Amino acid sequence: MSLSTTTVALIALGALAVAVLGGVFSVIGHLRLRRMRRAYERAFAGTDGDALVSTVARYVEETAGLRADIAAAQRRLTALSGDVARSLRHVAVVRYDAFGDMGGRLSFSAAILDDAGDGLVISAIHGRTETRTYAKGVRGGSSDQPLSPEEEQAIRFALRSVSAGPAAGSPPASEPRMVDAHG
Structure with a gap:
């Protein structure tokens, strides 16, 4: 079996191309291995x-x-x-005239409650010759003692800040809400 010179030349050229590719891959592999070795040593x-x-x-x-x-x-x-x-952080104050012949809304009821609606309501009734102050306990938003309409209103306003939280533009829960009641 004899091969022609052209065939032998093509086989030799193919072998040379494979050898060159092998050499290129060998150099690339060697460079990568050297880089990895340096990283490993560091x-x-x-x-x-x-x-x-x-x-x-x-x-x-x-x-x-x-x-x-x-x-x-x-x-x-x-x-x-x-x-x-x-903590007692929900506060509302209702100001009103306790007596019809006096102006200035000097009487007030203030509710001071925690998140569960527990706390107290304080009322100060201002008259011509004296001012009387009352404090009543509040549990769950109500009291076991009779409440005046102004005390109920103060509790309602304080509880509103518990359920709604501070709304945009409204005072934070730590600031009292002031309400003037007409009475």
């Missing part, structure tokens, strides 16, 4: 070659500490939310 540089391992271990410890801090902060936030709900 990562493990230091005493005993364990810089990467100790760095990762330190980050794992720091992450565990941060997670513990976050859990503690969440517990404190939950406790503070309960404290805020029990």
